[in-house]
Amino acid sequence: MAQRAIAPLVLSLLILVTGCTAKEPSPFAQAQQESTQKGAQPAVAKNATQGSSFNKFFPKPGEGYERVFTQEKKGFAEAKLKKDGKDLAMLAISDAASDVTGGISATKKFEKSVTKIAGYPAVDVGTTQTAVLVSDRYQVKVLSRSPAFSKTDRQAWIQRFDLAGLSKLKK
Known part of the structure; x- marks a missing residue:
C-alpha cells in the first residue's frame, strides 16, 4: 500500500x-x-498581396505535367512542375512590394532588361532561373530543377502563366 x-x-x-x-x-x-525591435523592417510588407490570390494565374496541369503547390504565404506562392514523378521546375509568383534584398528592390534587375517574354521585361538569374516583371509589381519566375529543363522551356512555361490576368490584379 x-x-x-x-x-x-x-x-x-x-x-x-x-x-x-x-x-x-x-x-x-x-x-x-x-x-x-522597434524600427526593424517587417519581413513582408503590409500591402503585399495574399499568396492565395496568385494560384489562379499559375499554368494549368495537363499534357502529362503535374502542378503541385508547395508554398503559399503573404506576398508569395510556389508550385513544383512534375512529369513522370520527377521535379522539372519550380514555378513562383511573388509580390515585389515585399521582396527587398540587401536594400535593393527586386524590380531593379528588370530596369535594364532588353529581353521581353509575352511583352513583359525578362531577366535570367544565373543559368537556372528566368523571370518576368508584371505591372512593375509581380515577379513570375521559373527555376529549372532538372538539367533537361532548359532556358527555352522556362520561357515557354512563363508564357503559360495568365500574365494578362495577373496584370489586372488589384494592388
Whole structure:
C-alpha cells in the first residue's frame, strides 16, 4: 500500500522540479529579438498581396505535367512542375512590394532588361532561373530543377502563366 502512495508522490515531485527549471534560450532568440525591435523592417510588407490570390494565374496541369503547390504565404506562392514523378521546375509568383534584398528592390534587375517574354521585361538569374516583371509589381519566375529543363522551356512555361490576368490584379 505504501508503494502505491510513493509513486504518485515521486512523480509529482519530478514534475515540480523539472517544470521549475529555467530553460536555456533558443539559438534563434537573438535573431527574433533583433527582427522585432522597434524600427526593424517587417519581413513582408503590409500591402503585399495574399499568396492565395496568385494560384489562379499559375499554368494549368495537363499534357502529362503535374502542378503541385508547395508554398503559399503573404506576398508569395510556389508550385513544383512534375512529369513522370520527377521535379522539372519550380514555378513562383511573388509580390515585389515585399521582396527587398540587401536594400535593393527586386524590380531593379528588370530596369535594364532588353529581353521581353509575352511583352513583359525578362531577366535570367544565373543559368537556372528566368523571370518576368508584371505591372512593375509581380515577379513570375521559373527555376529549372532538372538539367533537361532548359532556358527555352522556362520561357515557354512563363508564357503559360495568365500574365494578362495577373496584370489586372488589384494592388
